[in-house]
Amino acid sequence: MDYIEFLKGLEGIVDEILEKEWAPQMTSTSLAYRIYTHAEKRGLRVTLKDSERAVILFAALGKFKLVRSTPANHYSSS
Known part of the structure; x- marks a missing residue:
């Protein structure tokens, strides 16, 4: 299976x-x-690393948006 077919899958x-x-x-x-x-x-x-790369690739292609999140315990009070 070539890489393009792999990505389509x-x-x-x-x-x-x-x-x-x-x-x-x-x-x-x-x-x-x-x-x-x-x-x-x-x-x-597929390896877990392949699937991590796929997340980045498909986000870059606009399938979904990656946003940075901060755990609740890291919020500072104002």
Whole structure:
């Protein structure tokens, strides 16, 4: 399987996750893990690092927006 076909397979997985499982509090790490587990179930040989790269790539292509979050315990009082 060439890289373009591989990315198309991951794109289908990302679309499915965004449609069925997306939640505003989902982190890029949890999205990467979901991509990884869905790919494994479909028989795609993918590493967690591949799925992390896919998150960055598909965000850059405009599939979704990555935003920086700060844990609640890091907020400072004014």
